[in-house]
Amino acid sequence: MKTCRTIDEMRAACRAARQDRRRLGFVPTMGALHAGHMSLVRTARQQCDSVAASIFVNPTQFGPKEDFSKYPRTFDRDCELLEAEGVAILFAPTTEEIYPPGATTFVTVEDLSEKLCGRSRPGHFRGVSTVVAKLFNIVEPDLAFFGQKDAAQVVIIRRMVRDLGFNVEIVVCPIVREPDGLALSSRNAYLNPEQRKQATALYRALMRVQSLADHGESDSVRLSAAALEEFRQQPEVCLDYFEIVDRETLDPVVSTSRGALVAVAAFVGTTRLIDNIVLHATGEPPV
Numbered sequence: 001m002k003t004c005r006t007i008d009e010m011r012a013a014c015r016a017a018r019q020d021r022r023r024l025g026f027v028p029t030m031g032a033l034h035a036g037h038m039s040l041v042r043t044a045r046q047q048c049d050s051v052a053a054s055i056f057v058n059p060t061q062f063g064p065k066e067d068f069s070k071y072p073r074t075f076d077r078d079c080e081l082l083e084a085e086g087v088a089i090l091f092a093p094t095t096e097e098i099y100p101p102g103a104t105t106f107v108t109v110e111d112l113s114e115k116l117c118g119r120s121r122p123g124h125f126r127g128v129s130t131v132v133a134k135l136f137n138i139v140e141p142d143l144a145f146f147g148q149k150d151a152a153q154v155v156i157i158r159r160m161v162r163d164l165g166f167n168v169e170i171v172v173c174p175i176v177r178e179p180d181g182l183a184l185s186s187r188n189a190y191l192n193p194e195q196r197k198q199a200t201a202l203y204r205a206l207m208r209v210q211s212l213a214d215h216g217e218s219d220s221v222r223l224s225a226a227a228l229e230e231f232r233q234q235p236e237v238c239l240d241y242f243e244i245v246d247r248e249t250l251d252p253v254v255s256t257s258r259g260a261l262v263a264v265a266a267f268v269g270t271t272r273l274i275d276n277i278v279l280h281a282t283g284e285p286p287v
Contacts, residue, residue: 001083003090007138010091014052014139017088022049026141026168028132031055032072032186033081036176040145041085043173052089052139053082059095060106061127072189091139098134107133109156109163115250116152116263117274120240128153129160136166143169147176149183151261151276155250175275181207183275190271199268201237202275205230209244209262213279218257220244231266240265240272247278257282 004010018024025048027040044051055078062068075092082090106126112118113125136144146154158170176184181203182196191199205227212223224242231239242264246253253260259281265274 001079001087001090003079003092005093006097007093010052010089010093010138011140013089014141017050017052018140018142023142024048024139025051026135026139026144027051027053027087028135028144028146029053029055029078030057030071030186031078032074032189033078034176034184034186034188036147036149036184038081038085039176040147040173041082041087043171044143044145045086047171048143050088051086052091052141053087054091054093054135054139056091056093056098056131056135058098058127058131060099060130061124063121063123066121067187067190072186091135098131106130107160107164109160112152112156112159112250116241116243116245117265118152120265125153125156129156132157133160133164133166136161136168141168143171145171145173147174148172148278149175149185149274149276151263151278152250155248177203183273185273187271187273191268195236195268195271198234198236199273201230201234202264202266202273205242205264206262206275206277210277210279213256218255218282220252220254220256220260223256223262227262227264236268238267240267244279 002013004013025044027044029037057071059068107129108126109129118125154172180200182200208226208230209223212226227242231237244253244260244262245251247259247261256279260279263276
């Protein structure tokens, strides 16, 4: 695996990887890798001739009271995992390489960036869309791989790709979960054993909604009420939001009969976790 620290190095390595019409896949990460990240890499290996990844803890997507300085950094272990999975090129730039001194240019996907996590984390999605745009410009991948766990992020990146004309296909991979349903996240490492048990409330709430939907319930108010009952039974978990929204606009929906995204964010202790499920439209085959 070739490790590139500068934009020029990364561009040259990716250009070589794309020669002779070879398909280059790209998996952007912030490190602290887990099985969810590895599932993205494996899917990329299946669909592409060569795979590039990045490790960059992006400061612009963290708020002033968030955990940028404490975000887990396990670079050496991450490199071992990526190399073992067949990643050919790793981009591991410094903050100054991505944001040169005096940088004032940002990419904002208007409207979408203020919904779901964007409402409680102002500026978060501006940071995400900016760094992803920069990475796409540097790597120029044929396909880029993201996890469904970050559902709002996926919607925003897809809109950005469409609006700015990036020549890249966005591939969304399923959420990878622990045996008890907890979605894998780098932030799970912050949870103590008791909090780890409490965190399953997010998944249990989503499964209540899924069960009701499977039995024909489509009213968003009734579905949400069932989910909120789960959090009332787990008062240690502080709900940020629980929303049932359109899968493309992220606007609330009255009925899930045409499909919907069911998204939740909550604090377990001081750790903020997110999760979601997709309810498919009546007669729509599951993806």
